[in-house]
Amino acid sequence: MSNKSLRQRYISDPAFKVFKKVLPPLSDTEREAMEAGSVWWDGQLFAGKPDWNTLLNYPKPKLSDDEQSFIDNELETLLKMLDDNQIVREDRDLPPAVWEYLRKEKFFSLIIGKEYGGREFSAHANSTIVTRIATRSQSAAVSVMVPNSLGPGELLSHYGTEAQKNYWLPRLADGTDIPCFALTGPEAGSDAGGIPDMGEVCYGEHEGKEVLGIRVSWNKRYITLAPVATVLGLAFKLRDPQGLIGDQKDIGITCALIPTSHEGVEIGERHDPLGGAFMNGPTRGKDVFIPMDWVIGGQDYVGRGWRMLVECLSAGRGISLPALGTAIGHLTSRSTGAYSYVRKQFGMSIGHFEGVAEALGRIGGMTYMLEAARTLTTTSLDMKEKPGIVTAIAKYHMTEIARTILNDAMDIHAGRGIQAGPMNYLANQYIGMPVAITVEGANILTRNLMIFGQGATRCHPYVLKEMEAAANPDADQAAKDFDQLLFKHIGFAVGNVSKALLNAFTGSKLNRTPVSGETAYYYRHLSRMSRALAVAADFSMLSLGGELKRREMVSARLGDVLSHLYLASAVLKRYEMEGRQQEDLPLVHYALQHCLNKCGVAFDEVFNNFPRKGVGRVLRTLTFPLGIHYEAPKDELKLAISKLLMTPGVARDRLTTNCYIGEQDNDPVAIMERAFVAMYGVRDIERKLAKAVKAGTVPRKAPLAEKLQIALDAGVITEAEVEKVHNADQLRSRAIQVDSFAPEAFKKGALQPGKAA
Known part of the structure; x- marks a missing residue:
């Protein structure tokens, strides 16, 4: 008997039997989701050996x-x-x-x-x-x-x-038709495979002729643009009980395009989404007959709707909601930096208080990371990839980061942030933030089930192939294929464990880095985190098997590691892509230290809470035997970033390039921006006044106009400087006001602005 046969008989075959027992069950929708997407940079991060040159060589996004x-x-x-x-x-x-x-x-x-x-x-x-x-x-x-x-x-x-x-x-x-797409219903949101909306193949009358078609009923909600749509995209389950188009009775999810003027289509009602006035509402239909050629793709595409949706959803998830999250970053960094300089307490800008500076530093550091992740994710899509895991990471983390920094911005603006009206540029964003959190897959589901739950199978170099081998009806061929894959997998796992230990005892200094300078450290330690993730993923799948799907907290934490590896990769890519801007280094260090810290926290929680006794301890010993020593960003970085956001210039403009400011007199962000620039422009004059106050030449608590006159008479400042300070203070005074309304406006239910107070 050959050595290979002995190996297969005594090692591979018994392992194959165990593997099939612990194999996580895959629903049809999960299998189609995995087959539909593609593996991109996430695959390298998951495998434990990211090629950083590959990342840096991805094309730079450019507008035509x-x-x-x-x-x-x-x-x-x-x-x-x-x-x-x-x-x-x-x-x-x-x-x-x-x-x-x-x-x-x-x-x-x-x-x-x-x-x-x-x-x-x-x-x-x-x-x-x-x-x-x-x-x-x-x-x-x-x-x-x-x-x-x-x-x-x-x-x-x-x-x-x-x-x-x-x-x-x-x-x-050309806008002749306005589209909407109806997928979500009262009984099925994220579980699209469970949609109750049913269609049945039959013959019916259309335009005076009897034609082959579908009689479909649906009840959908949360459909954006539905109240004004003229054409309805509809997802439903299709059955063919009479066998009119084939032998398959339950055909599966199908997508059709239906004019909303078609008899039986119900639209027009509106939901009331928090903080938003966009058109969103339900649509219904009962036994609506549509011809077969209204199925998207025609009869050949019946039953292929879920794959179609997954492929398109991965792209949309990587564009729309990350864009909303990034917008929060641009807006809060620009406006809150300005407000922190303009608003004064105890005679100085509130941004100079360390408590405010800490929150302001977080806003700026996270905004740099948001924009980096946005551009890296769209790069994948413009490369014609369909990276379902990458876009899930972007959607979840970028909307959650936006929620965090929006809370920070509201804390800094305090009373000005909570008074709604034309002057408030944060209120509608704040109230509407849950919209981004819940749509295209609620964030809890995205984190707990999708990122690692699908990523573990999709991104792993061997697991999906092993599952395919297990599903092969040819038992002999399946066993032979599994034998080859198993030993490659064992070699892969042993290599990762040995290199994880080497990283632990060498401080990752032997890991390669494609650059020199201040960011080289991060490449080495992110490689270590990637290696540790590969080890933890293999141990988790081996020890938990199909149970891993139900151990959502373990899955979510391992997903957090993968996610922060991706976010950190985006930051490194952006820094190189933009020419290693030295002024951006505080932002870069903040974002990367944040990501390493979050990876460490996630690993620690996995080890402390692993469901199988002893496995967490073993994992800690193999990956971080000397402890996890990645600290959160230092205070000095937060102070440096807060200073950057309160300093007009190229670095601030680059960080907030997509924030709309406006030129009109009543644009709220522009009002704050004009005051900020003017106040910053008189900082040297204010220093002269401060010195005069300290010297006793100018009284400390006199009104500003009186201080200026005394300083002018004493020769401390000039008439031109007095006028400049007066003008700046008028802009400042306007910028810090909030809206007020006449009492009767509330009774009418339609608020008209009264005066700023």
């Missing part, structure tokens, strides 16, 4: 001339038309002129091909446009982003028949 022109012109025009207070608190809708402008300038067809009249912009351009709109109005941003992510336009572009493309795409491109 057409995209840049659109952003500089059409987008700027749109932003000037938006008044978020009026949209949210008064009209509860975008103004008719804005709707018309969005149609006319093809904001709803950013992803539709030029041959059909669309703009055919890149994922990076799409994301940049949504980000910039969202700093001005979340309601407008949502209205634009939905048709350009998961919706009829994308589904038709990828899967539609030529007839469907030729009819619908030009109409969607």
Whole structure:
């Protein structure tokens, strides 16, 4: 008997039997989700040996001339038309002129091909446009982003028949039709495979003829643009009990395109999403007959709806919601930095108090990371990847980070942040933040089930192949395939364990780094974290098997490690891509130290709470035998970042490049920005006054006008300096005001601004 046969007989075959017993069960929807997506940089991070040169060689996202022109012109025009207070608190809708402008300038067809009249912009351009709109109005941003992510336009572009493309795409491109897509219902949200909406293949009458079609009933909710849509994309389960189109009775999830004017389609009602005035509502239908050629892709694509949705959803999840999260970063960094300088207490800017500076430092550091993750994620999409795990990471963590820094911004603005009205640029964002947290997969589900739950199988170099071998009906071939994979897997695991121990005892100093300088340390230690994740993942899958799916807290924590490895990768990529800007180093150090610390915390929680007795202790010994020593960002970094946000200049502009400021007198961010620039411009004059106060030349507690006159008379400052301080103080005074309203306005239910107080 050959050595290979002995190995297979006494090692592989027994292991194969055990593997099939512990194999995590995969539903049809999970299997299709894994097969539909692609593995990108996440695969390298998961395998324990990331090639950093691969990361750094990914193309730099760049806007085309057409995209840049659109952003500089059409987008700027749109932003000037938006008044978020009026949209949210008064009209509860975008103004008719804005709707018309969005149609006319093809904001709803950013992803539709030029041959059909669309703009055919890149994922990076799409994301940049949504980000910039969202700093001005979340309601407008949502209205634009939905048709350009998961919706009829994308589904038709990828899967539609030529007839469907030729009819619908030009109409969607020029705004003749407004689309929506209905997936979620009262009984099925994230579990799309459990949707109760049913269709049945049958014959029925359409346009005076009896044709083959589907009689479908549905009850959907949370559907953005449904109240105003003219064409409804619909996902439902299809059955063929009479065998009219084949032998399969339960065909599966199918997607169809239905004009909302079609008999039996119910739309028009609205939900009331928190903090938003975007169109969102239910749609229903009872025994609605549609012809078979309304199925997206035609009859050949019945039952293929879930795969279609997963492929398109991964792209949309990587563009729309990360864009909203990044917009929060740009807006809060710009406005809160300015406010922290303008607002004074005890005679000095509140940003100079360390408590405020700590929160301000977090805002800036996280904003740098948000923009880095946004651009890296859109890079993958523009490379024609469909990285389901990467986009899930981006969606979850970027919306959660946005929630954190928005809370910080509200804390710093304090009373000014909680008084709603035209002057408040944070309130609607704050109230509407849960919208981003819940849509396209609620964040709890995304973290606990998707990132590691699917990533462990999808990104691992051997597990999915081993599962495929186990599913092979040819038992002999399955055993032979498994034998080959098993020993490759064993070699992979042993190599990771040995190198994890080597990293522990050498301080990761032997790990390769593609760069020198201050960031080299991070490449080495992120490689160590990647290796430790590979070891922990193998041990978790081996010891828990199918139970791992139910051990959501273990899965979530391991997913946190993978996620922060990805976020840190994005930061390193951005720093190199932007030319290693030295002024950005505090932001870079903050973000990377934060990520390493979060990886360490997640590992510690895994080891302390592992469900199998002793496994956590073994894992700690193999990966971090000398302890986990990655501290949170230092105070000096927070202070440096807070100073950056309170200093006009290139670094601040680069960090907040997508924040819309505006030029109109009543633009709230512009009001704060003008005051900030003016106050910063008189800082040297204020120092002269402070010295005069200390010397006793100028009284400490006199009104500003009196102080200035005394200082002028004493020759401390000039008349030009007095005027400059007066002008700056007038801008400051306006910027720190809040809105007030006449009492009767509340009785009417429609608030009209009174005066700022």
